[in-house]
Amino acid sequence: MNYQAILESIQSDLKDYKNTGKVATYIPELGKVDSSKFGLHLNCINGNHYHLGASQERFSIQSISKVLSLAFALKLERNKLWNRVDVEPSGDPFNSLVQLEYEKGIPRNPFINAGALVVSDMLMSHLKNPKEDFLQYVRDIAGDQSIDYDTSVAASEMQHKYRNAALAHLMKDFKNINNDVDALLDFYFHQCAIAMSCQQLAQAFSIFLNYSKQDQSQQALAVPPMIAKRINALMLTCGFYDESGEFAFRVGLPGKSGVGGGIVALHPKHYSIAVWSPPLNEKGNSELGMKVLELFTSKTEISVF
Amino acid sequence: MNYQAILESIQSDLKDYKNTGKVATYIPELGKVDSSKFGLHLNCINGNHYHLGASQERFSIQSISKVLSLAFALKLERNKLWNRVDVEPSGDPFNSLVQLEYEKGIPRNPFINAGALVVSDMLMSHLKNPKEDFLQYVRDIAGDQSIDYDTSVAASEMQHKYRNAALAHLMKDFKNINNDVDALLDFYFHQCAIAMSCQQLAQAFSIFLNYSKQDQSQQALAVPPMIAKRINALMLTCGFYDESGEFAFRVGLPGKSGVGGGIVALHPKHYSIAVWSPPLNEKGNSELGMKVLELFTSKTEISVF
Amino acid sequence: MNYQAILESIQSDLKDYKNTGKVATYIPELGKVDSSKFGLHLNCINGNHYHLGASQERFSIQSISKVLSLAFALKLERNKLWNRVDVEPSGDPFNSLVQLEYEKGIPRNPFINAGALVVSDMLMSHLKNPKEDFLQYVRDIAGDQSIDYDTSVAASEMQHKYRNAALAHLMKDFKNINNDVDALLDFYFHQCAIAMSCQQLAQAFSIFLNYSKQDQSQQALAVPPMIAKRINALMLTCGFYDESGEFAFRVGLPGKSGVGGGIVALHPKHYSIAVWSPPLNEKGNSELGMKVLELFTSKTEISVF
Amino acid sequence: MNYQAILESIQSDLKDYKNTGKVATYIPELGKVDSSKFGLHLNCINGNHYHLGASQERFSIQSISKVLSLAFALKLERNKLWNRVDVEPSGDPFNSLVQLEYEKGIPRNPFINAGALVVSDMLMSHLKNPKEDFLQYVRDIAGDQSIDYDTSVAASEMQHKYRNAALAHLMKDFKNINNDVDALLDFYFHQCAIAMSCQQLAQAFSIFLNYSKQDQSQQALAVPPMIAKRINALMLTCGFYDESGEFAFRVGLPGKSGVGGGIVALHPKHYSIAVWSPPLNEKGNSELGMKVLELFTSKTEISVF
Incomplete structure (x- = not known):
């Protein structure tokens, strides 16, 4: 070719x-x-x-980071993840709460925001230093130690966190988020801001x-x-x-x-x-x-x- | 292997x-x-x-017939079909009316019932003898001229047509079905009954x-x-x-x-x-x-x- | 005053x-x-x-007729009606199928189209001559024997029956309509056309x-x-x-x-x-x-x- | 009588x-x-x-408090409230997010949680000491100065705030909440805890x-x-x-x-x-x-x- x-x-x-x-x-x-x-x-x-x-x-x-965080999470814990997030197309926009309510806090898949928040929550529970450890994983698979977070983007996302905060709180209500919501959002926004x-x-x-x-x-x-x-x-x-x-x-x-x-x-x-x-x-x-x-x-x- | x-x-x-x-x-x-x-x-x-x-x-x-009727329809008319049916996963059961109402009579894809009814409607508009012509197409691609409709199954489906009749009428209300609903259902049920x-x-x-x-x-x-x-x-x-x-x-x-x-x-x-x-x-x-x-x-x- | x-x-x-x-x-x-x-x-x-x-x-x-048909139905059968239709506001447009699917064919109330179709279905099951008997009821309570159906309106509605036909078929699928759908729609459209x-x-x-x-x-x-x-x-x-x-x-x-x-x-x-x-x-x-x-x-x- | x-x-x-x-x-x-x-x-x-x-x-x-907070808000600002909350029955459970997403952050009415949060947000913007002022209003209309918040109930609600936090963040994303979400929830839970x-x-x-x-x-x-x-x-x-x-x-x-x-x-x-x-x-x-x-x-x- x-x-x-x-x-x-x-x-x-x-x-x-x-x-x-x-x-x-x-x-x-x-x-x-x-x-x-x-x-x-x-x-x-x-x-x-x-x-x-x-x-x-x-x-x-x-959101490309969602694939990398899923791959990292599946290295750490292969099976339990699928009890907390489904593998079906959502048919809805990336930040919808509708299905999440109907389906009792189980996101349709790990690539909509809700699903990626669950994956991040699982990473947080496994990692000592979530932000540092995730960045190191990305640097390793990309073969480039200079890759870094754009902290101004992460900060900008945190200032406009409301929709994602709604998703995280709704899942926490359904007991599908274990960590503190603000710490989780901070980790999640950093992943997006690579x-x-x-x-x-x-x-x-x-x-x-x-x-x-x-x-x-x-x-x-x-x-x-x-x-x-x-x-x-x-x-x-x-x-x-x-x-x-x-x-x-x-x-x-x-x-x-x-x-x-x-x-x-x-x-x-x-x-x-x-x-x-x-x-x-x-x-x-x-x-x-x-x-x-x-x-x-x-x-x-x-x-x- | x-x-x-x-x-x-x-x-x-x-x-x-x-x-x-x-x-x-x-x-x-x-x-x-x-x-x-x-x-x-x-x-x-x-x-x-x-x-x-x-x-x-x-x-x-x-429903396996839905793939064959789609292939047949795309032989007859390659492009217009995609104005009348979408190509997205539905995330809903096969016979749901909910998305169809929200999305104004355009089915999510040709493999849910609503979508297959639209494909069948297009076939009906193109074929002189829809049931005979479709059966001949299937016989040809399967290489077996003995393949036939099970008319007792088709008749049984027609007697329990109500959900599909609801789908067809709703799409007709949205002007996405051109043929008579009962004739369309008869054709559609025959396809399923091969x-x-x-x-x-x-x-x-x-x-x-x-x-x-x-x-x-x-x-x-x-x-x-x-x-x-x-x-x-x-x-x-x-x-x-x-x-x-x-x-x-x-x-x-x-x-x-x-x-x-x-x-x-x-x-x-x-x-x-x-x-x-x-x-x-x-x-x-x-x-x-x-x-x-x-x-x-x-x-x-x-x-x- | x-x-x-x-x-x-x-x-x-x-x-x-x-x-x-x-x-x-x-x-x-x-x-x-x-x-x-x-x-x-x-x-x-x-x-x-x-x-x-x-x-x-x-x-x-x-749709004003929906109140009169409800009153007439409650004269004929006081209790069973409420097993087949609920008494809650729908929060949706009058001809929506969405709730009807989620709620398994039980209309939210008798004043949306689906509910009025169930009431009409019950009247049909009780009356010997549904159209004549209903008209007589309306003439009696209005105290005017000259009241009549506008048959040109009823015919016009029948020609554009598709949305209501979808509602009726969906409910028939859920076994909440007992009579023939076309006969039911004819009766229903006549009520509306008084x-x-x-x-x-x-x-x-x-x-x-x-x-x-x-x-x-x-x-x-x-x-x-x-x-x-x-x-x-x-x-x-x-x-x-x-x-x-x-x-x-x-x-x-x-x-x-x-x-x-x-x-x-x-x-x-x-x-x-x-x-x-x-x-x-x-x-x-x-x-x-x-x-x-x-x-x-x-x-x-x-x-x- | x-x-x-x-x-x-x-x-x-x-x-x-x-x-x-x-x-x-x-x-x-x-x-x-x-x-x-x-x-x-x-x-x-x-x-x-x-x-x-x-x-x-x-x-x-x-939730009985929702009527009292509405009455208090309408004393302070009679008209603008109805731009931010509707007056229709919801047909959904009290804490649903579904309609709120479809209707872009405008709650169906002031007596579901989302609507009461908007009313509380408006009260917060008008009152110097929201909790004290609201309590005084209730004491006055009930004619009993001994009425008080049950702070253990308010604290318990704050610990289980997640569903209401999701509602508030979703509305904040739609720009229908002006105050800080945690301060708002604290005020809202106190109202409920009277x-x-x-x-x-x-x-x-x-x-x-x-x-x-x-x-x-x-x-x-x-x-x-x-x-x-x-x-x-x-x-x-x-x-x-x-x-x-x-x-x-x-x-x-x-x-x-x-x-x-x-x-x-x-x-x-x-x-x-x-x-x-x-x-x-x-x-x-x-x-x-x-x-x-x-x-x-x-x-x-x-x-x-």
Whole structure:
């Protein structure tokens, strides 16, 4: 597969693309980003790398962190987590309380905010220094010790915590949150506020690839296959809130988006790929990012389907 | 891969399995089936076949027909369909009216009843003899001209039509059904009442596999890859009602279940597989069928993830 | 109380009223009415009558009929009805299916469409000639044998039956409808299509007043006090769909509206009053009718509160 | 009316009553009450008083306080309140977040928890010392300066604040709460934790009666008639959560219940009445209290309907 040529052809196809998306502003700090930024990094299972644009520029990974915290939690405690969070698509926006009330405090899946709060709560209960330990985990899987929290973003999120505070309090009422709500929110907002580049994200998500025996030396940090299979399944069914079906339909890869405009996706047998473009469509996913990935799986004729 | 050994080991693992499921009885005709029936047929892309139990015995395919009617509709009209039905998981039971009201008569996806009724309505508008033409399509893709409607099941469904009649009338109120409701229901119930064996189903669903050039002689009826990709994505995200996430999580294949106890699943690069066991779990999917497929993808270590 | 002076003062206050409402058009036949029509009839418990405008002109009573069919059903069968329909405000639009699905086919109250369909179903099971017998009941309580169905309105409703057909089929699925759905809808649409004047409506609703002993000769048809109390309570809590609270808050009387622009209200110790003005507010209630009744209870300083 | 004889006959009718209700335990402090306690106080507009049982024993008034805080808020600011809270029955449990999310942070009415939190927020913005000032208002209208907060109940509620904290944070996210959430909850829980007897409650609620000119000397604190009408209407349509219709249907009076087992009701022209019995039915209203009031309006043949 000539990935370089395919990436260049996508770039060419989209050079006059009219982006109708809007940069997220509900957290003021996020609204400061330059909306024309674009980056892409493709990390192949055989060790090859390809990139476009600002692939090394860091941005706020936001909800993409939910996959990393899930992977970390499943390292620490493999089974009990699934008593506290379900594995079904929600069909609702990422921050809805409606299902949570009907379903008695059990979030639909770990990739909506409520589910990620439960995962964070479990991490807090296991870790001595949750923020430090989580950051170290991310640095290790991304292979870059310079990765860090953007504390101004974390502080901005804390100032606008109310919807997430409502979710956490509702789950605490249903006894599905064990730790102090404000400490939990502080930990959760820090996870969202990690700044990473496309290159770092693609590297980090390579832990979910199915390395064959000869490639395993490359990836000692890879998640055990049975766990990776499940996390990949969850990304495919739940990674894009109430647009998960659309992403599966158009792109056909497990993936996860964040309101910072990043999307990471992967084909378990071939590659992990990260793309970044801040303007979001009305469902909260990077408009251009989805378009690029749709072209990528169409042109390569490779998807999981 | 020694599929024969894997199938035998699954059979051995499950020989004392205590099935807690219940045969569907809401259509009386379906309740007459022997609950201990079991069949499986594996149809590999290279032309090999493997089977267990009553793999040639026919049963009511029920909602499995929704995938076949979608494939047929997309042959006739590729684009307009997606204006009338969405591609998102519903997160609700298969016959719910709630989302349909909130979303103004646009069903969440073509694999819940409301969505399949819209697909059927579109087929009716295109076909001269809907029932005859649809049956011929199924016979052709399954390669067996003896396949037929079980008219006693269709009649039994018509006598208990009320929930589906409510769905159809609600969508007609929203102008998303064009044909007469009773004629539409008659057509829809006939689709559900097709009787097929595991062998025939596995053959029919091979149209969604990604045949390589050298295999294409085997499968002239294969769906174009871009369409197959989308139908497979829909099966993965929406094929098991509000248990779609669970099936993706445990099994990791696109698939579709029916209340007759059948499940068809497929790996686009490897095989299609059909399994039949009538007792259903509380979500309406074959309990043993899901278990068998979970063991199958675990033992083969092959899934789309 | 000088009712004549109060009515005239209301007429004077509202002579330049800018009506922002819209005449109902979802049934084409209803859309033909002159939107400037206005009538009012006040029927006092002591036998005095007062009126304004076109108080003798007949219009389609629509949902106002739901109170009369409930009263008639409670004459025939006092207790079993409440197993099939609840007595709670719905908080939802008049034709919603959402609660009906969640609450397993038991309508919230007899004044939303679903509830009135159950009441009609019960009447059908008791009456030899439902349409003739119901019409006779209305003629008797209104004291006017010339009252009749507007069959062109009934036919128009039958042509646009889909939403109500969805409600009826859903309840039939839950076994809360016993009769044939199309026959039931025909009966129900005829009830809605009765044409009556404000004078006739005020007279008919006088059966819910608390006549003292000396006045009872006037009203042999009065509903027994324990039944009247309950029907009045239902009108107050449920008579105006999801605007029932607003009507109670602003007007403070039991009442019932119809999409033909009519409103009937009553004070059990003093009077029944009917007002008619076709333009409806966005909740489907006569905008001017509500305004007139608000002024009436404010100026008289009499309400049930 | 021989009220004394009627009260005695009710007591006699119910002496062998099997109460199937359960004392509220979700706030541990409330669970300590003796479930067999019973008290009743009837306060007639003409100055007569009647009572049964422990009518002077104080209990936690809980949600009954919502009517008093609304009355106090409407003294301070008559109009703006209705931009922030609606006047419709909710049809949902008292602490539901579902409607609040759909309706963008505007509570359905001031007598569900969310609505009372908005009223409390408005009081906090107007009052220098919210807790002291509110308590003084209650003491004044009840005519008893010994009324006080039960601080152990308030502290117990604060320890189990999570559901109410979720409601408050969700509304703050929708910008319908202005004050600090924890300070607001502290004020709100204190209101709920006022301890009053049936006698004191009946006296306090006499401010909502329609005193005639000759009786006005008795009640200088009476709420202006136009305000009392609206508060009474709200009590009738919304005073018993999702059982408001049932109370209107069976009892036929404006009223308000609390999970401490108290119910206050009133007939604007005749009396206010308070009854106390701790065991609650499944909707959270005093089972015996509702029964007593149903018998009272049946035997007196007086209700607002």
